[in-house]
Amino acid sequence: MEDLSIKSTGLKKYSVIPGFGLTMGFTLVYVSLIVLIPLSGILIRTLDLTWAEFWRTVTDPRVMASYKLTFGASFAGALINAVFGLLVAWVLVRYQFPGKRIVDALVDLPFALPTAVAGIALTDLYTKQGWIGSILAKFGIEVAFTPLGVLVALTFIGLPFVVRTVQPVLEEMDRGEEEASVSLGAGRWRTFRLVIFPSIWPALLTGFTLSFARAVGEYGSVIFISGNMPMKTEITTLLIVTKLEQYDYAGATAIALVMLVISFLMLLSINLLQWWGRSRHQADHGETSYVLQ
Amino acid sequence: MSSNNKPNLAITEPAWVRRILIGTALLFLGIFLFVPLAAVFTRALEKGFGVYAESLKDPDALSAVRLTLIAAAASVVLNLIFGLAAAWAIGKYEFFGKNVLITLIDLPFAVSPVVSGLIYVLLFGLQGFLGPWLAEHDIKIIFAIPGIILATVFVTFPFVARELIPLMQAQGTDEEEASVVLGASGWQTFWHVTLPNIKWGLLYGVILTNARAMGEFGAVSVVSGHIRGLTNTIPLHVEILYNEYNYVAAFAVASILALLALVTLAVKSFVEWRRDQDLEASRLAEEIS
Numbered sequence: 417m418e419d420l421s422i423k424s425t426g427l428k429k430y431s432v433i434p435g436f437g438l439t440m441g442f443t444l445v446y447v448s449l450i451v452l453i454p455l456s457g458i459l460i461r462t463l464d465l466t467w468a469e470f471w472r473t474v475t476d477p478r479v480m481a482s483y484k485l486t487f488g489a490s491f492a493g494a495l496i497n498a499v500f501g502l503l504v505a506w507v508l509v510r511y512q513f514p515g516k517r518i519v520d521a522l523v524d525l526p527f528a529l530p531t532a533v534a535g536i537a538l539t540d541l542y543t544k545q546g547w548i549g550s551i552l553a554k555f556g557i558e559v560a561f562t563p564l565g566v567l568v569a570l571t572f573i574g575l576p577f578v579v580r581t582v583q584p585v586l587e588e589m590d591r592g593e594e595e596a597s598v599s600l601g602a603g604r605w606r607t608f609r610l611v612i613f614p615s616i617w618p619a620l621l622t623g624f625t626l627s628f629a630r631a632v633g634e635y636g637s638v639i640f641i642s643g644n645m646p647m648k649t650e651i652t653t654l655l656i657v658t659k660l661e662q663y664d665y666a667g668a669t670a671i672a673l674v675m676l677v678i679s680f681l682m683l684l685s686i687n688l689l690q691w692w693g694r695s696r697h698q699a700d701h702g703e704t705s706y707v708l709q
Numbered sequence: 710m711s712s713n714n715k716p717n718l719a720i721t722e723p724a725w726v727r728r729i730l731i732g733t734a735l736l737f738l739g740i741f742l743f744v745p746l747a748a749v750f751t752r753a754l755e756k757g758f759g760v761y762a763e764s765l766k767d768p769d770a771l772s773a774v775r776l777t778l779i780a781a782a783a784s785v786v787l788n789l790i791f792g793l794a795a796a797w798a799i800g801k802y803e804f805f806g807k808n809v810l811i812t813l814i815d816l817p818f819a820v821s822p823v824v825s826g827l828i829y830v831l832l833f834g835l836q837g838f839l840g841p842w843l844a845e846h847d848i849k850i851i852f853a854i855p856g857i858i859l860a861t862v863f864v865t866f867p868f869v870a871r872e873l874i875p876l877m878q879a880q881g882t883d884e885e886e887a888s889v890v891l892g893a894s895g896w897q898t899f900w901h902v903t904l905p906n907i908k909w910g911l912l913y914g915v916i917l918t919n920a921r922a923m924g925e926f927g928a929v930s931v932v933s934g935h936i937r938g939l940t941n942t943i944p945l946h947v948e949i950l951y952n953e954y955n956y957v958a959a960f961a962v963a964s965i966l967a968l969l970a971l972v973t974l975a976v977k978s979f980v981e982w983r984r985d986q987d988l989e990a991s992r993l994a995e996e997i998s
Contacts, residue, residue: 530924
């Protein structure tokens, strides 16, 4: 093995396995055609605008109101999912109850259910005549066609992320550390706070960010329940579609660019978080083996 | 450790705490997952099975089903070939810029569905970069089937590759190198050595691609133009019916997609179970030898 990889050809290490040229060539061509060239169109089209025009478009009061709603509701939804996602992951990993396998499989429903279906189902439930909406109406709470409706839809579509990032970490956790904590006199809550929570914290943050990022770009599940009133319940992705329908390509593209930049920043922070989680994990392991020696 | 077989009381919660936590989790999942799912089927069958079947036999609904099947088939085939090529290149070789390539493959996940549609409108739309040229040659991409296929391919782009890349990286190159050294060709090595090792991951990637392709709404909505009977996919047809206050028909068509989602979840659980069994089997085999 070693002597095979010493011989190096340029940027690639030597390998006896054939097919690098074919697979790499096809991959690069396909990525360029489907992803890179179309995406770069956003940048090029935005250059049609002067800086002043661009700034006016992306800071228009109606657009600003849509950012506030989109990012606010996405943040709140991700927060709800962080709390309940952690709870669901905990219950699925630590406890036994009937129907657990089905519940576990059902957690991925928001990934599998088309967003339009989720959108009309949630709208139907939360209008004043709906199963849930009629109950909430008695308490004077209106959900459908208000910002609260946007929150419900964004919570739904982000639900699996926290569960699925925290679950594997909880499964792999060393129960011995908990026993050690208990035998040293810590209570259950103190053990959770000081022993368990610190090791699931990076996964929880990753799940939160994924849920938030997904919610910011969401369209299908929201447009039915939100009512789409300008300045009140209009999300940013809907504004892009509206501008496109009016053939305002430059305006749509400018707003899309703002959203793209924010998405990239979030993708970057997710990668940094995962890197942080991994290096912490390794550091922990290094420490344990040191103690054991 | 003795704690492996029976629950250790010192590191679990009292029964009443456990019950409250399980109850709260199930209540949350019930309200957010189970009730919406139940609502789809209840509303679809509200006026009886006859009306339900009638809504599905509508010619516009059937043409939406046809278009959705075409778009999903195209996405699965194209992204499957791409996923295999990308995983082979990334998993079996060491080269400069690998992480950049992986990030590029992940990009479509980070892009809003609406923006995924927009980029193709900017390229091929009437006022797009290639729009005038396409109009001259009488080629329609936007507001036509090719645009819908392109947008669907984009949103499902990473699914197969993302399943296969970590799998092929983890499996390393020893088996393939042995096969090639013993005289097998590249294709033989792929069919007889690599493919059996990745079959479950591959199946899983294909299922995810198919589910997302059939259910995509935002990206397809931007490029479709919503021409009834021509450029409507199933999710777009649901939207039209719903906006026409034809609720029963909307939920009837939606229930087909909800069934598809449930089948996807079932197959996913099965594939995960098989994969765990394979892992367990290989672990046992290692222990014995």
